[in-house]
Amino acid sequence: MxxxxxxxxxxxxxxxxxxxxxxxxxxxxxxxxxxxxxxxxxxxxxxxxxxxxxxxxxxxxxxxxxxxxxxxxxxxxxxxxxxxxxxxxxxxxxxxxxxxxxxxxxxxxxxxxxxxxxxxxxxxxxxxxxxxxxxxxxxxxxxxxxxxxxxxxxxxxxxxxxxNAFGDNAQARVLANYATQQGYTTAYTLGSPDSAYTSNLPRYFAEAFTSNGGTIVGEGTYTMGQPNFNVIADEIKALNPAPDVIMTPAYEPDFPTFLKAIRGAGINTPVLGTDGIDSPTTLALGETAEGVVYTTAGVLANEGPMG
Incomplete structure (x- = not known):
C-alpha cells in the first residue's frame, strides 16, 4: 500500500x-x-x-x-x-x-x-x-x-x-488461528512489559495458540527502544526444538531491529506481527521482511468508505 x-x-x-x-x-x-x-x-x-x-x-x-x-x-x-x-x-x-x-x-x-x-x-x-x-x-x-x-x-x-480498532485479544486469536491453519505447532513469543500493547498481545496469542493444541517453546522480553536484539536472537537460535513460528507485537523502531537481528543470525523462521507494524518502514525492509505476516485493519475496495 x-x-x-x-x-x-x-x-x-x-x-x-x-x-x-x-x-x-x-x-x-x-x-x-x-x-x-x-x-x-x-x-x-x-x-x-x-x-x-x-x-x-x-x-x-x-x-x-x-x-x-x-x-x-x-x-x-x-x-x-x-x-x-x-x-x-x-x-x-x-x-x-x-x-x-x-x-x-x-x-x-x-x-x-x-x-x-x-x-x-x-x-x-x-x-x-x-x-x-x-x-x-x-x-x-x-x-x-x-x-x-x-x-x-x-x-x-x-x-x-x-x-477505532479491533481488540488485541481479537487480533491475537486471528494470528493464532492462522498459525494453526499453516500447520505450525510450536511458537516463540516476544513481548515487552513497557506497555499494555506489547505485554498483553503475546499472552493473548499464547492462550489462543495453546487452546488450538499448539505449544509455546519459549518466551522472551525486551525493553522498548533497546539498541539491539542479538542476545534474543541467540536465545531463539539455541532453542531445541526450534519454533515453527515467532510471534511479537514489537513495533518500530524495535521490530525492524529485531527482524534484522534474527535474519542476520540465520533464523528464517516465519514471524507473526500485529497492527503496530503496518507502516512504510516494514515494507521498506524488503527481503528482510520475507516471511512476515501481520494483522491490520482494512476495508474492502468496493464496499468501504474509499469505494
Whole structure:
C-alpha cells in the first residue's frame, strides 16, 4: 500500500467511525456550567464542530499518529469543502503534540478541553489514550483513539471513550488461528512489559495458540527502544526444538531491529506481527521482511468508505 493511499484509508476509517459522534457533540464545550452552555449554537443554527487532536506528533507513536492525522485532515478538507458534516456543520481541528507520553497526553487533553472542544482524538495506543480519555470522560466529551486496541480501553475510561480498532485479544486469536491453519505447532513469543500493547498481545496469542493444541517453546522480553536484539536472537537460535513460528507485537523502531537481528543470525523462521507494524518502514525492509505476516485493519475496495 502506498503512503498516500494509506493516509486516505486511515482518514476514511476514522471519519466513518467519528461522524455520528461529532454531530452529537456539536455545541458541547466540554463543560456543564451555564457559561459553557451559552457557547452552544441556538436550535436550528449551524455550529462548528471543534475537534481536539491530542496525539504523538513526535516520539515513539509518531509513525502511526502522524499519518493518521494526515488522513483525518484529508477528510476534514473534503467535508468542509462540501459545507461541513451534512452540508452544514464545519469541522475545526486543534492539534497538540503529546510527545508520545502518557502524562503529556493528559496535560494536552486538559488544555484542549479548556479550549471548548466538542470531540477529542487520542493517540494510537491505549496507555496514553486512557490518560487523556479519563479527562474527557469527566467533562462528558466524546473521545476516540486512532488505534488504541486494548480491549479494556472503553472499560478503563467510561461510556464516552471509543476506539477505532479491533481488540488485541481479537487480533491475537486471528494470528493464532492462522498459525494453526499453516500447520505450525510450536511458537516463540516476544513481548515487552513497557506497555499494555506489547505485554498483553503475546499472552493473548499464547492462550489462543495453546487452546488450538499448539505449544509455546519459549518466551522472551525486551525493553522498548533497546539498541539491539542479538542476545534474543541467540536465545531463539539455541532453542531445541526450534519454533515453527515467532510471534511479537514489537513495533518500530524495535521490530525492524529485531527482524534484522534474527535474519542476520540465520533464523528464517516465519514471524507473526500485529497492527503496530503496518507502516512504510516494514515494507521498506524488503527481503528482510520475507516471511512476515501481520494483522491490520482494512476495508474492502468496493464496499468501504474509499469505494
Amino acid at each position: 502506498n503512503r498516500s493511499h494509506h493516509r486516505r484509508v486511515t482518514g476514511a476509517l476514522i471519519a466513518v467511525a467519528a461522524g455520528t459522534l461529532l454531530l452529537a457533540a456539536c455545541g458541547s464545550s466540554g463543560s456543564s456550567d451555564s457559561a459553557a452552555s451559552s457557547d452552544a449554537a441556538p436550535a436550528g443554527e449551524a455550529c462548528t464542530v471543534k475537534v481536539g487532536v491530542a496525539t504523538g506528533q513526535t516520539g515513539g507513536l509518531a509513525y502511526v499518529d502522524v499519518p493518521s492525522l494526515e488522513g483525518f485532515d484529508i477528510w476534514v478538507d473534503e467535508v468542509n469543502a462540501a459545507g461541513g458534516i451534512d452540508g452544514k456543520f464545519p469541522v475545526e481541528t486543534i492539534v497538540k503534540d503529546t510527545r508520545s507520553d502518557a502524562a503529556q497526553s493528559a496535560t494536552v487533553a486538559a488544555e484542549l478541553l479548556g479550549e471548548g472542544i466538542s470531540f477529542l482524538i487520542t493517540p494510537g495506543d491505549a496507555d496514553p489514550s486512557i490518560a487523556a480519555g479519563q479527562l474527557a470522560q469527566e467533562a462528558q466529551v466524546p473521545a476516540m483513539s486512532w488505534f488504541g486496541s486494548s480491549p479494556v480501553l472503553p472499560v478503563a475510561v467510561g461510556e464516552f471513550m471509543f476506539s
